[in-house]
Amino acid sequence: MYVILVYDVGEKRVTRVLKRCRKYLNWVQNSVLEGDIGDAGLKKLKMELEEIIDPDADSVIIYTSRTTRYTDREIMGLRKGGQDLII
Amino acid sequence: MYVILVYDVGEKRVTRVLKRCRKYLNWVQNSVLEGDIGDAGLKKLKMELEEIIDPDADSVIIYTSRTTRYTDREIMGLRKGGQDLII
Numbered sequence: 001m002y003v004i005l006v007y008d009v010g011e012k013r014v015t016r017v018l019k020r021c022r023k024y025l026n027w028v029q030n031s032v033l034e035g036d037i038g039d040a041g042l043k044k045l046k047m048e049l050e051e052i053i054d055p056d057a058d059s060v061i062i063y064t065s066r067t068t069r070y071t072d073r074e075i076m077g078l079r080k081g082g083q084d085l086i087i
Numbered sequence: 088m089y090v091i092l093v094y095d096v097g098e099k100r101v102t103r104v105l106k107r108c109r110k111y112l113n114w115v116q117n118s119v120l121e122g123d124i125g126d127a128g129l130k131k132l133k134m135e136l137e138e139i140i141d142p143d144a145d146s147v148i149i150y151t152s153r154t155t156r157y158t159d160r161e162i163m164g165l166r167k168g169g170q171d172l173i174i
Contacts, residue, residue, distance in 0.1 A: 004091065004150060006093055006116060006118075006119045008116050008117040008118070008119075008167055009164075028148065029093055029095050029146050029148055030095040030118075030146075031093075031095070031117075031118065032093045032095075032148065046163065049163060050163065053163060053164050054164070055163070055164040055165070056164075056165065057164070057165065058163075058164040058165060059116050059117075059162065059163070059164045059165040059166065059167045060162070060163040060164055061115065061116055061119065061160060061161070061162050061163075062160070062161045062162075062163070063091060063150075063158055063159070063160050064158065064159040064160075064161070065152070065158045065159075071150055071151065071152045071158075072150070072151040072152075073148060073149070073150050073151075074148070074149045074151070075146065075147070075148050075149075076133065076136060076137065076140065076142070076145075076146070076147040076148075076149070077096075077140050077141070077142040077143075077144070077145040077146045077147055078142070078143065078144065078145060078146040079146065080095055080146045
């Protein structure tokens with residue numbers, strides 16, 4: 001499935017959250033990642049994030065789509081993502 | 088159509104970008120908005136954002152889906168969005 005993940009976490013946890021997310025997804029903007037991931041991978045990622053984030057202070061939103069066919073992506077301005085982005 | 092918009096813009100422009108986006112979409116997280124919007128509305132929003140953002144420094148990503156049926160949203164941790172979010 002195709003996933004868009006956006007996070008808003010405390011500064012102390014940003015590096016760990018981003019590192020964990022990049023194991024599974026491609027970094028596309030400051031706090032946004034996307035990519036193809038299987039059920040098992042997504043489950044693992046969520047478990048790993050649960051161990052890092054503070055549920056009383058942080059927020060992670062995961063949008064899941066069974067297909068990418070219905071989604072277009074348009075970027076205005078800079079492409080800020082890492083070099084791991086494959087368009 | 089259904090839109091997810093994520094922005095990463097310079098501090099000076101954050102307030103104006105958020106205000107403009109909230110005219111059309113619901114704020115769900117620090118720099119993330121989503122909502123139903125028509126073609127005309129989306130076009131207007133993009134024109135308004137183009138006037139505000141610095142294309143050499145800022146980044147706005149707009150994901151567009153013709154339907155929401157294929158998209159699930161899961162929130163881990165806090166719901167940080169404004170009160171304009173209707174779930």
